Amino acid sequence: MNNSNFIRLSGWLFIVEAIAFLRPAILQLDYGSRTISPLMTKTFFWAPVLLVAGLLGLRARYKIGGGVLLFGAIVGGLLLIVGALMQFLAPDYSVSVTYFGVWMGGLLILHSCIFIFGILMFIKKPLPRWNWIPLFAGMWVPLLLLLSGILGNGDSPSQRIFVIAVSVMMTVAQIMLGYMLQADAPHEMAVA
Secondary structure (H helix, E strand, O other): OOHHHHHHHHHHHHHHHHHHHHHHHHHHHHHOOOOOOHHHHHHHHHHHHHHHHHHHHHHHHOOOOHHHHHHHHHHHHHHHHHHHHHHHHOOHHHOOHHHHHHHHHHHHHHHHHHHHHHHHHHHHOOOOOOOOHHHHHHOHHHHHHHHHHHHOOOOOHHHHHHHHHHHHHHHHHHHHHHHHHHHOOOOOOOOO
């Protein structure tokens, strides 16, 4: 697979991840993990793994923040995979907050790296427009974790509505980032 095809594929995987993650995340917020289907639970835990390909595609396309994106892809991807595997392979009685914390740490690292990449894109402005999209796509998970640490994990309806609205905004921003990535892939000339 050449570089341009990989960049396009990673853009599409960004879009698929954003769409696949939204519904289970909202259901998880509204009903909890006990009442949603096992397929939705698996989608919730495994969809963010597609972000690893998205970060590698961003790294291949834009030569900005390559180390940050590579770190996020490796460390964040490993934490996501380990957390999800332990969540599903462990016996039910031993599934704990620790496995979810490992998984959430991977999600935080991936989104924090997208956020840092977004800051670099916003400063260097390599595109004629849309330089703010990576910043907007990566800021929501770190912001939500920071706010939950400050405000607590309350179950008030206003907090749920806020988190659902933020999840929808993050999904839209990630879809736009994936579209930007796949549409902006360089066209390589065919060599005879």
